[in-house]
Amino acid sequence: MTMSKYKEMNTEHLINEMFSLCLEVPPELAQEIGSRDNAISFLKDILQNDEYWDHDAPGDGWAVVVALLRQPPVWGKHTGHQ
Numbered sequence: 001m002t003m004s005k006y007k008e009m010n011t012e013h014l015i016n017e018m019f020s021l022c023l024e025v026p027p028e029l030a031q032e033i034g035s036r037d038n039a040i041s042f043l044k045d046i047l048q049n050d051e052y053w054d055h056d057a058p059g060d061g062w063a064v065v066v067a068l069l070r071q072p073p074v075w076g077k078h079t080g081h082q
Helices: 004-006 010-018 027-034 039-048 062-068 070-077
Strands: none
Touching: 004 027, 010 039, 062 070
16 A cells, blocks of 8 residues: 555554554554554553454454554654654
8 A cells, every 4th residue: 555545544544454464564554653643542542452462353463562563653752752
């Protein structure tokens, strides 16, 4: 998918797309999610939801790992660290 297509998608859809790809997330998708001011709330909800920690969960259990590791621009922007 192209970067311009990602810009047209809402944040929740972008994050769902990221989890459906498991560990094969294109940098353009991660960058677009990282540019969204509301992405941190979606990722926080995923980390706090026990459902995502299971192997049979959306993202095959990798959702929490991806939420933590693929989003440094989001964390940096909201914590003052970049």
